[in-house]
Amino acid sequence: MLRRMLPFLLFAATIPAANWLIGNVGSVCVPSGPCLIPVGFGLMAPSGVLLVGLALVLRDWINERHGATGVFAALGVGAVLSALFAPPTLLLASVAAFVLAELADYGVYQPLRKRGLALAVMASGVVGALVDSAVFLLIAFGSLDYMGGQFVGKMWASAIAAVALHTWLVARRNQEPRPC
Numbered sequence: 001m002l003r004r005m006l007p008f009l010l011f012a013a014t015i016p017a018a019n020w021l022i023g024n025v026g027s028v029c030v031p032s033g034p035c036l037i038p039v040g041f042g043l044m045a046p047s048g049v050l051l052v053g054l055a056l057v058l059r060d061w062i063n064e065r066h067g068a069t070g071v072f073a074a075l076g077v078g079a080v081l082s083a084l085f086a087p088p089t090l091l092l093a094s095v096a097a098f099v100l101a102e103l104a105d106y107g108v109y110q111p112l113r114k115r116g117l118a119l120a121v122m123a124s125g126v127v128g129a130l131v132d133s134a135v136f137l138l139i140a141f142g143s144l145d146y147m148g149g150q151f152v153g154k155m156w157a158s159a160i161a162a163v164a165l166h167t168w169l170v171a172r173r174n175q176e177p178r179p180c
Helices: 002-024 049-083 088-113 117-141 147-175
Strands: 035-040 043-046
Touching: 002 035, 002 049, 002 088, 035 049, 035 147, 043 147, 049 088, 049 117, 049 147, 088 117, 117 147
Parallel strands: none
Antiparallel strands: 035 043
């Protein structure tokens, strides 16, 4: 049961955790704005980007196991939890960004899934990251100033999360007893 719920719980937890990071952790914290981290190529991004990259991978994992209904249920749990930690504007920005990004992601993921999981995850991750970044930044901060950093940070975090998840799944599969 826990194994089936793990991606759901992790995804739900990334939403409040990312919102908390944005307001509390970074190498620079902008007054009345986000705390920022460097993501490479001279770009900065709100620190929550690290967990949103993980959320994009977890979202695809949930979609594989529970479909869109599972993704939206986990999003709802994450939104409720986030309401405990985030100011209303940040809460609205993150929920709107996740919902619209999920719809865009789903529109790309489902047709490509038939052609292969890796292609579906990569393409939907790029589309989801772009939509999520634009919607979140516009609602939360009223500008797209950190769009490049948001996108690069999400791609780094998504790649790291995807490799870690793949490695974990392969290790688990190799540990399962095989019939003789």
